[in-house]
Amino acid sequence: MPKVIYQSPDGARTEIDAPVGATVRNLALANGVDGIVGECGGELMCASCHVYVDEQFLERLPPVQEEEDEMLESTACERLSNSRLSCQIKMTDELDGLLVRLPEEQL
Amino acid sequence: MLRHGAVVIVGAGQAGLQTAVSLRSAGFERSVVLIGAEPGLPYEHPPLSKALLAGTAQPKDVALRPESYFDSHEVELLAGERVVAVERDMRRVLLESGAAVRYEHLVLATGAVNRRLECPGCELDGVLSLRTLAQALELRERLLDAERVAIVGAGFIGLEVAAVARAMGKQVDVFELAELPMGRVVSEPTARFFARAHRREGVHLHFNSGVRRIVGDGGRARAVETSDGDTVLADVVLVAIGIVPDDELAAVAGLPVAGGVRVDQRLLTPDPAISAIGDCARFPSPFADRPVILESVQNACDQGRAVAARVSGDDRAYTAVPWFWSDQGQLRLQIAGLTVGAQDAVVIGDPEQGRFSALCFAGGRLLGVESVGRPGDHVAARKLLARRASLSPEQARRADFDLKAYARAA
Numbered sequence: 001m002p003k004v005i006y007q008s009p010d011g012a013r014t015e016i017d018a019p020v021g022a023t024v025r026n027l028a029l030a031n032g033v034d035g036i037v038g039e040c041g042g043e044l045m046c047a048s049c050h051v052y053v054d055e056q057f058l059e060r061l062p063p064v065q066e067e068e069d070e071m072l073e074s075t076a077c078e079r080l081s082n083s084r085l086s087c088q089i090k091m092t093d094e095l096d097g098l099l100v101r102l103p104e105e106q107l
Numbered sequence: 108m109l110r111h112g113a114v115v116i117v118g119a120g121q122a123g124l125q126t127a128v129s130l131r132s133a134g135f136e137r138s139v140v141l142i143g144a145e146p147g148l149p150y151e152h153p154p155l156s157k158a159l160l161a162g163t164a165q166p167k168d169v170a171l172r173p174e175s176y177f178d179s180h181e182v183e184l185l186a187g188e189r190v191v192a193v194e195r196d197m198r199r200v201l202l203e204s205g206a207a208v209r210y211e212h213l214v215l216a217t218g219a220v221n222r223r224l225e226c227p228g229c230e231l232d233g234v235l236s237l238r239t240l241a242q243a244l245e246l247r248e249r250l251l252d253a254e255r256v257a258i259v260g261a262g263f264i265g266l267e268v269a270a271v272a273r274a275m276g277k278q279v280d281v282f283e284l285a286e287l288p289m290g291r292v293v294s295e296p297t298a299r300f301f302a303r304a305h306r307r308e309g310v311h312l313h314f315n316s317g318v319r320r321i322v323g324d325g326g327r328a329r330a331v332e333t334s335d336g337d338t339v340l341a342d343v344v345l346v347a348i349g350i351v352p353d354d355e356l357a358a359v360a361g362l363p364v365a366g367g368v369r370v371d372q373r374l375l376t377p378d379p380a381i382s383a384i385g386d387c388a389r390f391p392s393p394f395a396d397r398p399v400i401l402e403s404v405q406n407a408c409d410q411g412r413a414v415a416a417r418v419s420g421d422d423r424a425y426t427a428v429p430w431f432w433s434d435q436g437q438l439r440l441q442i443a444g445l446t447v448g449a450q451d452a453v454v455i456g457d458p459e460q461g462r463f464s465a466l467c468f469a470g471g472r473l474l475g476v477e478s479v480g481r482p483g484d485h486v487a488a489r490k491l492l493a494r495r496a497s498l499s500p501e502q503a504r505r506a507d508f509d510l511k512a513y514a515r516a517a
Contacts, residue, residue, distance in 0.1 A: 026168070032176045034132065039408050041151045041169075044482070045432050045441070046405075070482040074489065107412075 002096035006033050009104050020093060024086035024100060025049040035102035042087035044068060048106040049086040050075045054099035058082055061089060077103035110208040112140030112183070114418055115200060117190045117356065118216030119143025121152060121404055122385030124171050125411025126214050127182045133419040139182050140208055142200070145239060146187040148174060153404060155243035156267040157434050161274065162247065166240060193360040195378055212418055215357055215368055215376075215383040216411070219350035219402065224259055228321030233328035234344045237264055249343045253277055257331045257341035259318050261288035263433040265347035266301065269310050270436035280311040280339050282318050282331065291349075292431075294452040294465045297440065297477045304438055304461075313339075352387045352400055365389060367400045372424040374414055382417075384410035393426050394445045394475075394492070401445075403431045428492045429475075430485075443488035444475020453503040455510065456481055464488075464510065466503045473498045476510070487514035 004018045004027055016031050018024075028036040028049075037048035044067045053061065061084065064072070068088050072079050086100065114130060116123045119141050127141045143149065150169040158164035177184045189203040199209040221236045223229065235246050246268070250256065256272045258265045261283035272279045281288075287298035288305075302312055317334040321344055330340045352367035362376045363369040367389030374382050374390060385407040389398045409427040416423070431442040438461065446452075449467035456463035462480035466473065466488075476488035487510045491498065496517035502508060 029171070030173050032173060032179060040404060040432075041153050043153065043432065043434075045430070067482045070486045073483075074486050 002091050002093055002098070004091060004095070005097065005099045006035065007099060007101045008035055009102060018091040018095075018098075020091055022091050024051065024089040024091070024098070026087075027091070028086065035106070036086060037106040038087060039107075044071055044085070044087065047071045047073075047075045047085060050077065050079075050103050050106060051084055051086045051089075051100035052080060052103065053082045053084050053089075054101070055082060057095060057098050060092075060094050064088075075103070076105040076107050110140060110183075110206065111138065112208060112210055113137035114212045114214065115140045115142065115208050115210035116214040116216055117142050117193075117200060118214075118218055118385070118387070119145070119149045119184065119186065120216060120218050120385060120407065121149070121171070122218075122407035122411045123214065123216035124149040125408045126216065126384070126415050128172070128180075129412045129415030130418065131180045131182065133415055133421075135415070135419050140185065140210075141177075141182055142185045142188050142190055142202070142208070144187070144189045145241070147240070148172065148184075148186070150240050151404075153432075155240060156237060156264050157271070159240075159243050160247050160250070160268065160271045166244065169240065190356060193356050193381075195360055195381070198380060211380065213381045214414055215381065215387060216385045216407075217353040217356060217387045219352045219386040221346065222349045222351050224318065224346040224348060226318055226320055228323055228328065229346070231321055231323040231328040231344075232326050233342060234321055234346065236346050237268065238350075246343075246345065250275060250277065253342040255339075255341045255343075256280070257282065257318075257339060257344045259331075259344065259346045260348040261285075261312065261314075262291065262347060262349060263289060263431075265345070266305065266435050267433060268345055268347065269305060270308070270434075273305075273308050273310050274436065278311075279309075280313060280331075280341065281305075282313045282316045282333060284315070284317050286314045288312070288314075289433075292447060293440070293442070293477055294446055294449050294467050296452050296454050296458065296463075296465045297479070300458050300463070300479065301435065301438070301440070305435070308436055350386065350402060352389070354387055357381075357383065357387075365398075369398065372426075373417060373422065374410055374425055375417075382414045384414055390425065392429070392445070394429055396448075399445070401429055403429065405430050428489050430489055438479055441478045441482065441485040442475060443478075443485055444473070444492045446475040446477060449474050451500050453500055455484070455503065455508060466498070466500075466510070468500045468503075471499055484510045487511045490514045491517055
């Protein structure tokens with residue numbers, strides 16, 4: 001099973017087994033990883049599941065669609081070139097070892 | 108056994124759970140007790156009328172937190188426990204099971220119950236309501252077997268379910284007393300757009316039409332009889348005619364209620380040891396000219412956060428910008444602000460293409476924006492409203508008006 005690694009702003013890492021198809025947002029909530037809020041339920045109505053994706057994985061992700069792009073304009077922490085909403089990242093075998101850094105704030 | 112919580116939260120919906128979560132993330136170290144009338148873990152509500160009903164999400168997908176969260180964060184969850192009384196002089200709540208829980212601060216997050224349809228036949232088997240996870244699962248089961256679905260009420264829930272049922276290939280009839288759908292909450296251009304869209308998908312919309320009686324056969328619903336005297340066959344009848352805030356505990360405890368528990372802008376009742384939040388609370392909003400109840404995930408969560416912040420020492424008025432959404436088939440309606448009472452709606456974009464926003468004004472002031480297929484307008488509207496930036500209908504009517512650019516410059 002692929003793994004996803006969450007890195008909190010203080011550098012602490014949490015590694016989670018990620019069933020293929022599960023989203024990075026849902027995995028965080030289901031495993032009690034703090035730092036992802038995901039208030040709207042993964043519906044692209046808020047930007048509180050913002051993550052910074054490690055550069056080496058960026059190209060393996062599906063491109064940002066319009067709704068995600070617009071929502072990323074309202075993140076609590078600065079949007080960077082590797083910003084994504086984790087509700088839009090579904091785990092695949094190719095994403096094994098995916099490292100996402102969590103922002104200081106989500107709201 | 109006498110339990111005790113520094114903070115006791117009655118109601119384990121989105122507002123109640125958020126209060127507990129925010130207390131812990133703010134570093135609140137004292138005891139937190141969360142009491143929910145339903146069994147099981149607190150869950151997300153939006154999927155109940157969308158993905159869960161469509162079968163693309165399962166009950167396990169909608170839990171807001173895993174069971175382990177409550178242990179690891181020391182939130183005592185009493186699920187399946189009904190609170191029957193608040194004894195303010197003793198600062199405790201009584202549970203149906205006979206136990207008492209003492210509080211230092213009490214948060215009422217009791218939510219709402221669905222308004223009942225009072226007509227002959229309303230007790231028949233197959234007449235359903237949708238608010239809880241259990242009700243959503245029952246509705247899903249019934250829809251699978253049904254051929255014809257009647258929905259009473261063309262609000263968000265009614266229309267979301269209509270779209271799901273239609274996508275399942277059912278014959279769908281929707282009965283609405285008003286002349287437009289979602290009339291209580293959206294402007295006329297938006298309401299008309301959605302009426303057209305649902306009709307195009309084959310939903311039968313009946314406006315200015317109430318249900319006089321539900322006709323049964325062997326105890327099961329078989330048809331609805333409308334106020335016009337028509338009889339329309341239905342195997343399932345969903346009643347979706349709005350909610351009644353659950354303010355009974357507060358009322359019996361002598362707290363002021365007026366269609367919801369009355370609270371001030373800090374979400375406090377006149378008893379400084381009791382707050383009320385979410386679907387049960389009527390509060391003064393800077394976005395409305397009278398106290399309102401806002402039934403939304405945003406409001407539930409933001410109010411939970413606000414109360415948790417106050418209890419943790421960060422005391423300020425609740426002023427969050429309201430936002431909502433509704434997924435109806437392939438269409439998504441996004442609303443920022445409160446557009447009820449708009450006198451003027453300026454439409455930008457192209458409703459024919461399914462991409463437009465209705466900018467709603469009253470007295471020359473922007474109340475809110477309803478968007479379909481224009482998520483950028485929605486995000487821009489939230490920012491404008493948060494900054495209380497001014498925008499006039501005249502500005503919005505200019506041919507080259509661009510809401511996103513305007514919000515950036517504001």
